[in-house]
Amino acid sequence: MTEVIKLEEVHKVYHTGEVDVHAVCGVSLQIMPGEFVAIMGASGSGKSTMMNVIGCLDRPTEGRYFLDGVDVSHLDRDELAAIRNKKLGFVFQGFNLLSRTSALENVELPMLYTHDHITSIQQRDLALHALEVVGLSDRADHYPNQLSGGQQQRVAIARALVNSPAVLLADEPTGNLDTRTSVEVMGVFQKLNDEGITIVMVTHELDIASYTKRNIIMRDGVVVNDVLVQKRLVAEVELRKLQQAHQAVKLSS
Amino acid sequence: MRIAATLRLALRALRRNKLRSTLTALGIIIGVSAVIAMVGIGTGAKSQVEAQIASLGQNVILVFSGNFSSSGARSGWGGAGTMTVDDADAIAREVPGVVGVSPEVRDRQQVLANGLNWNTQILGEGPDYLDIRDWPLADGAMFTEQDVRSTAKVCIVGKTIVAQLFPNEDPVGQIIRIRNIPFKILGVLTPKGLSVMNTDQDDVMIVPYTSEMKRVSKRTNLSMITIQAASPAVSDSLQRGVSDLLRQRHRLGQGRDDDFTIRGQQEIADAATATTRVMTMLLASIACVSLVVGGIGIMNIMLVSVTERTREIGIRMAVGAHGRDILLQFLIEAITLSSLGGVIGILLGVGAAKLLSAVAGWPTLISVSSITVAFLFSAAVGVFFGFYPARKASNLDPIEALRYE
Structure with a gap:
């Protein structure tokens, strides 16, 4: 089995004014298909830059990056856009759904930019299927402002899934959500991972990271720790615990 | 996308x-x-x-008596009174490419008929005039060369005159009086509408130019000459020919201004x-x-x-x-x-x-x-x-x- 993500000595330097900022200094790592990885670190650790490079939004200054066996380190803007469209799915902290556009149309968005020919009926079916996977098929016609934060994030996950990407990338996906909703969203990720989807997530919350299978900890642009999660949390169990705790509070008061 | x-x-x-x-x-x-x-x-x-230009007729060239401006003073059309019937005859005879020539005298007169009166434009014209202007008659017939030679008291009237003087009857064959001279109406013109100068072209009475000059206005010179060229192609050479001929006939030496003005249809347009x-x-x-x-x-x-x-x-x-x-x-x-x-x-x-x-x-x-x-x-x-x-x-x-x- 080949790595779905393979970084070789990746550097990223930003030239801002007179000072060069060395955001990532020589990171090498491999992620295999089916993994569920959390990249962790404090702000300024270089994890966001790593995410941009892995997400093909940015090119490494030095080193090579293979995504699904293809060297994408030297592709131009349009080639990167095509790679993002076919091989990557993005989930953002701020959901980043198009406002005044229905959930279904938001999910259809990546297919608008796919250059294979699919009919609009096929697009609709694929989008509805993706919404079903995240458990929102009954909300297809709702607009983002009619959905809760957790539901919006699930629409965003459906959008990320719709083109069957090689990797799902999530940038602080629970950053804007309360504890309970965070656990729900992590449950969706765990379910998808169980079905074999590779997920890479950036987070600074340790408890969120313990829902994943592997934690990569970064500091000052280098990987300082790369460990498999020992006591992995299961979203379903945690959700039940939360419910019980909630009821206990109700009973006691 | x-x-x-x-x-x-x-x-x-x-x-x-x-x-x-x-x-x-x-x-x-x-x-x-x-x-x-x-x-x-x-x-x-x-x-x-x-x-309106098309209503002038086809390939029509107009020669006006008197220049528009001579030494700064601008005379009206026909103001100088330098053109004669002989000039018109000479053009018809000598300039190549001429199909038709009609000498013209213009005058305004009070006309009477049926106990009604009306001030109208009197045009003295040659018998070819209606052919040149491409202006068919609605009723009756045009006067002939014979009528011109005999200074006959005959006329053709426009629609406006019919409306003003003969509201309820057929004007053909009726008598209309100019300065108390009776003219017999031979025909009625088809309506033509406004002219380039926004005058009513149907408010007109056409008589043989000889009759007009000898009987009505007693003048000896023409207001203008209407010429029809064989084709648009000869229009320029024809204008030059007419100009040369008239300068020669009017004995205008080198350096003297024309005492006439030639206008082609295109220039008017x-x-x-x-x-x-x-x-x-x-x-x-x-x-x-x-x-x-x-x-x-x-x-x-x-x-x-x-x-x-x-x-x-x-x-x-x-x-x-x-x-x-x-x-x-x-x-x-x-x-x-x-x-x-x-x-x-x-x-x-x-x-x-x-x-x-x-x-x-x-x-x-x-x-x-x-x-x-x-x-x-x-x-x-x-x-x-x-x-x-x-x-x-x-x-x-x-x-x-x-x-x-």
Whole structure:
């Protein structure tokens, strides 16, 4: 089995004014298909830059990056856009759904930019299927402002899934959500991972990271720790615990 | 991305900001409707003048007695009184390419018939006059060469005279009096409408020029000579031939001004349309300025829109939109805006032109080509002024755009 993500000595330097900022200094790592990885670190650790490079939004200054066996380190803007469209799915902290556009149309968005020919009926079916996977098929016609934060994030996950990407990338996906909703969203990720989807997530919350299978900890642009999660949390169990705790509070008061 | 999907996207984006879209399109609407209305009025006036010119007859050349301006003083047509019947005969005889010649004397007289009276234009003409002017009779017959030689008291009348003096009866065969001299009506002319000079061409009474000169006005010179050339091709050489002949006959030496003026049909047409053309050009160019201003309005709003929707652009790019997808999206939005403005402008312009012709009585003519040009021009305004904002949008960095608040 080949790595779905393979970084070789990746550097990223930003030239801002007179000072060069060395955001990532020589990171090498491999992620295999089916993994569920959390990249962790404090702000300024270089994890966001790593995410941009892995997400093909940015090119490494030095080193090579293979995504699904293809060297994408030297592709131009349009080639990167095509790679993002076919091989990557993005989930953002701020959901980043198009406002005044229905959930279904938001999910259809990546297919608008796919250059294979699919009919609009096929697009609709694929989008509805993706919404079903995240458990929102009954909300297809709702607009983002009619959905809760957790539901919006699930629409965003459906959008990320719709083109069957090689990797799902999530940038602080629970950053804007309360504890309970965070656990729900992590449950969706765990379910998808169980079905074999590779997920890479950036987070600074340790408890969120313990829902994943592997934690990569970064500091000052280098990987300082790369460990498999020992006591992995299961979203379903945690959700039940939360419910019980909630009821206990109700009973006691 | 497919064009149909992009178009839907553009329409939705424009619908979201209805008031803003309407105000932005207003510049184009005003510009296009002004162009359509102005060009409509201009073409209408031009076609009216052309119809009047055509009513002169085919390949007609007019020779007026007296120059329009000699030594700074401008005499009216026929003012100098230097042309004679012999001049007309000489032209018919000696200048090659002449098909018909009609000497003309003009006069205004009070005419009487049926106990009614009317002041009208008396034209003394040759028998070929109606053929030259391509002016058929509605009823009766034209006087003949014989009538001209015998200074016969016969005439042909226009429709206005019939309406004024013979409201209820057939005028042919009736008697009409000029200065108490009875003239027998031989025929009635078909109506011809207004002339180039906006005079009623039907308010006329045509008599043999000999009769007019000897019996009515007692004058010996002609007001003008109407000549018909064989074809438009010989028109120039014919004008030169007439000029040479008349200068020779009038004994005008080198360096002396002509005492006559020759006008071809085209020159008359040009003179008559010059004013309207200048006015139309002027108004249309003001309208074009408004189109440009409208275009700048579109550019302005598109720039605002690109800034407002930076995040949307970032999302689209993140999920795989190429630069040209974004470019196309905003360009089509701008073109849709300007084309819709164009369509509304065309409708308003046509409406305004129709209203003007109904209320003010101006002739207007809206051609398909002016509508097509106006529409294409408004679309082109969208392309031209939409390109820069669209390009700006397509060049955004997806990381920056996603972070934009």
